[in-house]
Amino acid sequence: MKVLAILEHNAGRLHRMSWECLAAVQQLASEAEAALVGSSIAELAREAAAKQAARVWAVEHPLLENYTADGYTAALEQLLRKTTPDLVLLPHTYQTRDFAPKLATRFGRALISDAIAAGPESGSVTFVRQFFQGKLSGDVRAAGPGPHFASLQAGAWRTDALAAGSATIERFAPQLDAAQIRQTPEAPFREAERAVDLTAAELIVSVGRGIGEKDRIPVVEDLAKALGAELAASRPICDAGWLPMERQVGSSGQTVSPKLYLAVGISGAIQHLVGMKGSKTIVAINKDANAPIFEVADYGIVGDLFEVVPALAAEIRKVKS
Amino acid sequence: MKILVAIKQVPVRDSPLRVNAAGNWIAEDDLSFEINEPDAYALEEALQLKEKHSGEVIAICAGPARAQQTIREALAKGADRAIHIETGNLAAFDTLGIAKLLAAEAGSESPDLILTGLQSDDLGYGQTGVVLAELMGLPHSTIIMQVEVKGSAIRVKRELEDGWFQHISMPLPAVLTIQSGINKLRYATLMGIKKAKTKEIRRVSAAAPAEPTVRIEKIYAPQKAKQAQIFSGDPKTAAAALVEKLKFEARVL
Numbered sequence A: 001m002k003v004l005a006i007l008e009h010n011a012g013r014l015h016r017m018s019w020e021c022l023a024a025v026q027q028l029a030s031e032a033e034a035a036l037v038g039s040s041i042a043e044l045a046r047e048a049a050a051k052q053a054a055r056v057w058a059v060e061h062p063l064l065e066n067y068t069a070d071g072y073t074a075a076l077e078q079l080l081r082k083t084t085p086d087l088v089l090l091p092h093t094y095q096t097r098d099f100a101p102k103l104a105t106r107f108g109r110a111l112i113s114d115a116i117a118a119g120p121e122s123g124s125v126t127f128v129r130q131f132f133q134g135k136l137s138g139d140v141r142a143a144g145p146g147p148h149f150a151s152l153q154a155g156a157w158r159t160d161a162l163a164a165g166s167a168t169i170e171r172f173a174p175q176l177d178a179a180q181i182r183q184t185p186e187a188p189f190r191e192a193e194r195a196v197d198l199t200a201a202e203l204i205v206s207v208g209r210g211i212g213e214k215d216r217i218p219v220v221e222d223l224a225k226a227l228g229a230e231l232a233a234s235r236p237i238c239d240a241g242w243l244p245m246e247r248q249v250g251s252s253g254q255t256v257s258p259k260l261y262l263a264v265g266i267s268g269a270i271q272h273l274v275g276m277k278g279s280k281t282i283v284a285i286n287k288d289a290n291a292p293i294f295e296v297a298d299y300g301i302v303g304d305l306f307e308v309v310p311a312l313a314a315e316i317r318k319v320k321s
Numbered sequence B: 001m002k003i004l005v006a007i008k009q010v011p012v013r014d015s016p017l018r019v020n021a022a023g024n025w026i027a028e029d030d031l032s033f034e035i036n037e038p039d040a041y042a043l044e045e046a047l048q049l050k051e052k053h054s055g056e057v058i059a060i061c062a063g064p065a066r067a068q069q070t071i072r073e074a075l076a077k078g079a080d081r082a083i084h085i086e087t088g089n090l091a092a093f094d095t096l097g098i099a100k101l102l103a104a105e106a107g108s109e110s111p112d113l114i115l116t117g118l119q120s121d122d123l124g125y126g127q128t129g130v131v132l133a134e135l136m137g138l139p140h141s142t143i144i145m146q147v148e149v150k151g152s153a154i155r156v157k158r159e160l161e162d163g164w165f166q167h168i169s170m171p172l173p174a175v176l177t178i179q180s181g182i183n184k185l186r187y188a189t190l191m192g193i194k195k196a197k198t199k200e201i202r203r204v205s206a207a208a209p210a211e212p213t214v215r216i217e218k219i220y221a222p223q224k225a226k227q228a229q230i231f232s233g234d235p236k237t238a239a240a241a242l243v244e245k246l247k248f249e250a251r252v253l
């Protein structure tokens, strides 16, 4: 099977997940290829070519200097028509979310997004992905002739298996015209400086939608106080304005790795997990024994947080005094 | 400004999920359903844009008969009318198939703007809006946290990873996939609920599904990578056992 990895790069660096994607390609392909898109990417192509693959395509054009969905789709469509891979893999990043479904549609295919493993069957294109925000898994199979498309979840493929090598670098100059590119992007920016740096916190108590209403947040806040921990939250809590955005942990918030991360009423969707699964010890309190958060937790209590959290705060105060 | 909003009906959050007899989806018989969360934000954004620029908000939904309840709720919140693409077998369509159903109806409306949620809570493919844009030949942007209309163009704020953002401009008509939290959701008023009863829901039956290019073969409980130590018993006992472990095993206290 000929498999192509589309590698993402930002600010002159290959995205960490690009390496995971290349590792997946090495595992699945009999003929592995990688592609990079940009305007002056020779250096990055050399870096990628130091890994085992048949070739690395440097898809270069001045109009590809900044990412646009239209530009990337047009350029990659031309590359794929030329190279005809059976399968195209991409890291499941925000950029991939933006253009890969469009690219797949050009080939009459649906993208298998956010895959966590290659499927059990060999000889066909099957991937495992999560449904219902991680509460169920499913085997998803692509039918018909390639190219098929799949994007890979952060951390699902390990880079320690990535084999070194020396791939041939080939330049590919797509035909692009400025009128084709309808999006005009501006420079990325960050909102005002964060007043709270959760990345420095050693202990974090994080509250999720299980808290139910804003007025009950003090229940969890008191546990944080008992521990001497920072208070953090999942996205819906910040979306609702119950806690400020700067306390959000996850793919669109902060990435933390404290000694202790105590998740209260948080289900454990992947976008939350990527922000905290590097924590040394993870504790989950959730009334649903099947909540995905328990898959990454070291310790857990299954129960109603309004009973468990006050009891836990009391026990902590007891051992601390 | 004519704005089309794609809304999907999904099982109520925290529903107990059981795999169906065929093993390839969930058993839906005893579940309650609601609007997909980001779609509620997309609808709210459409309503706010209409309030600012005047025009019309049309909700569009592909789903079985029960989806009508969710459509009525959208009308009660302020959508002017709705299109219900009826199919008793949504699962027979892959994303491409769903997007084709939506594109066929959206095309005949010629909207200025189409909003979808960025991702469905059940399938979580995160791509229907982008596919729809491609099928309709429209520019798009995803994971949108702000929309500014500037004459015949829009400038949007797109969310990037790790708290980064980016502004992107593009001409109208366009498709945007809306991220949760972009605005503050409104509740339907009693007046709105009453009015909704008289609003038009145009029903069309879905075209027959094409052979899907991607198929769900099997659904199952996730395999656990790590075995958490679970403390049970009454809250006080469980809490005491946990504190003991945190102190002496994990040594974080």
Ligand SMILES: Cc1cc2nc3c(=O)[nH]c(=O)nc-3n(C[C@H](O)[C@H](O)[C@H](O)COP(=O)(O)OP(=O)(O)OC[C@H]3O[C@@H](n4cnc5c(N)ncnc54)[C@H](O)[C@@H]3O)c2cc1C
Pocket: A133, A207, A208, A209, A210, A211, A233, A234, A235, A236, A237, A248, A249, A250, A251, A252, A253, A254, A264, A265, A266, A267, A268, A269, A270, A271, A272, A275, A285, A286, A287, A288, A291, A303, A304, A305, A306, B013, B014, B118, B119, B143
């Ligand atoms: C592009 C994108 C980016 C995102 N970025 C982020 C991000 O940065 N951070 C983030 O957190 N999310 C993010 N999300 C959202 C994410 O997908 C989930 O929707 C979110 O993490 C869910 O938050 P939650 O666990 O608090 O809520 P829910 O999923 O609603 O879970 C609530 C949990 O509380 C439990 N519960 C309810 N009542 C009780 C009780 N009385 N006692 C104990 N437990 C109870 C329930 O069993 C459930 O497990 C993002 C999504 C997308 C698509």
Ligand SMILES: Nc1ncnc2c1ncn2[C@@H]1O[C@H](COP(=O)(O)O)[C@@H](O)[C@H]1O
Pocket: B006, B007, B008, B009, B036, B038, B039, B060, B061, B062, B063, B090, B095, B098, B115, B116, B117, B118, B119, B120, B121, B123, B124, B125, B126, B127, B128, B129
């Ligand atoms: N059956 C449907 N009817 C209407 N809109 C839908 C349907 N399926 C998906 N969508 C829209 O597409 C978005 C993304 O869905 P998905 O690609 O499944 O994650 C949703 O948030 C909806 O706005």
